[in-house]
Amino acid sequence: MSSGSLMEIEELRLRYRTEDGEVFAVDGVNLELRRNEALVVLGESGCGKSSLAKALLRTLPRNAYPPSGQVRLAGENVLALSEEQFRRQIRWTRMALVMQAAMNALNPVVRVGEQVAEPLRIHRRWSKHRAMQRAAEAFEEVGIAPDFLQRYPHELSGGMRQRAVLAMALVTEPDLIILDEPTSALDVLTQASIMNVLKRIKNERGTSFILITHDVATSSELADRVALMYAGRIVEVADAELFFTRPAHPYSQMLMASVPHLRQKEHPKSIPGRPPSLIDPPSGCRFADRCPKRFARCSADPPAANLRPRHWVNCWLHSRGDS
Numbered sequence: 001m002s003s004g005s006l007m008e009i010e011e012l013r014l015r016y017r018t019e020d021g022e023v024f025a026v027d028g029v030n031l032e033l034r035r036n037e038a039l040v041v042l043g044e045s046g047c048g049k050s051s052l053a054k055a056l057l058r059t060l061p062r063n064a065y066p067p068s069g070q071v072r073l074a075g076e077n078v079l080a081l082s083e084e085q086f087r088r089q090i091r092w093t094r095m096a097l098v099m100q101a102a103m104n105a106l107n108p109v110v111r112v113g114e115q116v117a118e119p120l121r122i123h124r125r126w127s128k129h130r131a132m133q134r135a136a137e138a139f140e141e142v143g144i145a146p147d148f149l150q151r152y153p154h155e156l157s158g159g160m161r162q163r164a165v166l167a168m169a170l171v172t173e174p175d176l177i178i179l180d181e182p183t184s185a186l187d188v189l190t191q192a193s194i195m196n197v198l199k200r201i202k203n204e205r206g207t208s209f210i211l212i213t214h215d216v217a218t219s220s221e222l223a224d225r226v227a228l229m230y231a232g233r234i235v236e237v238a239d240a241e242l243f244f245t246r247p248a249h250p251y252s253q254m255l256m257a258s259v260p261h262l263r264q265k266e267h268p269k270s271i272p273g274r275p276p277s278l279i280d281p282p283s284g285c286r287f288a289d290r291c292p293k294r295f296a297r298c299s300a301d302p303p304a305a306n307l308r309p310r311h312w313v314n315c316w317l318h319s320r321g322d323s
């Protein structure tokens with residue numbers, strides 16, 4: 001399986017217009033994703049994770065400005081494509097989205113099989129028969145018996161609905177599937193079985209994933225890489241094992257110390273304070289206010305320090321250079 005680069009995100013920015021001012025939801029994000037890699041974008045609520053997914057897939061609310069920066073998919077800057085080109089060439093066929101609320105992604109009055117087949121009917125112009133056959137295969141891949149194709153969304157359990165939405169994303173065999181909190185509304189056993197489905201698809205198909213979540217435990221199931229987001233920016237990106245065992249940024253360290261473990265003697269430690277507002281965010285390191293290790297330099301923006309191959313951290317503690 002090729003391990004070359006699939007997507008390069010450079011200086012990606014997304015702002016929303018609001019009555020209180022502009023919200024800088026994604027504020028200069030740089031990331032690289034390889035083929036057959038699962039990148040987890042981890043972060044607290046409101047840090048801009050969903051906005052990052054929306055900017056990548058261009059599923060933007062009306063009050064968003066067009067995203068700026070570059071998003072190169074297999075070398076092509078897809079941000080430069082027109083909406084029409086993006087819809088025809090990229091969304092669903094090469095990049096698909098699985099959202100948190102499966103019920104919202106499904107039309108309640110259309111049988112799920114037809115909905116799963118729809119991307120093939122629209123984007124590939126396949127016949128109904130052929131598309132339904134492929135939909136049945138996709139159902140099997142996600143662990144749903146094909147006779148469920150004939151059911152309506154309300155006849156499926158929450159976990160089944162989420163699998164059906166996953167089948168809809170898989171049906172066109174895209175290179176990349178972006179999952180935005182795909183299991184957060186589900187119980188832990190259903191979460192685990194969906195994570196297993198994702199792992200199997202990754203191994204069998206070589207698909208790449210960007211998994212967006214606030215949940216460290218879920219993310220560790222699938223992650224090859226972890227990018228930690230804070231206040232619109234990525235503060236650390238590393239291989240998953242390294243991130244989970246030896247994180248370098250003080251925020252990453254505090255986040256890992258806040259995760260409860262079974263049979264752990266000490267109490268998990270919460271992180272005091274709150275993230276800054278994304279309307280007029282502070283200059284310098286955005287975590288500085290909450291950071292026990294802050295020092296004078298933190299009032300300037302920390303550059304990205306390359307600690308080892310593919311391990312970047314935006315923190316002055318790790319920067320050898322001058323500001």
Ligand SMILES: Nc1ncnc2c1ncn2[C@@H]1O[C@H](COP(=O)(O)OP(=O)(O)OP(=O)(O)O)[C@@H](O)[C@H]1O
Nearest residue numbers: 016018023025044045046047048049050051061278
């Ligand atoms: N349509 C919108 N208009 C204005 N502000 C928005 C809009 N959508 C999101 N925001 C703001 O942008 C920031 C980032 O939100 P986003 O939903 O991307 O974060 P998140 O990390 O995905 O959070 P959550 O996990 O709670 O969804 C937040 O300050 C949020 O209030």
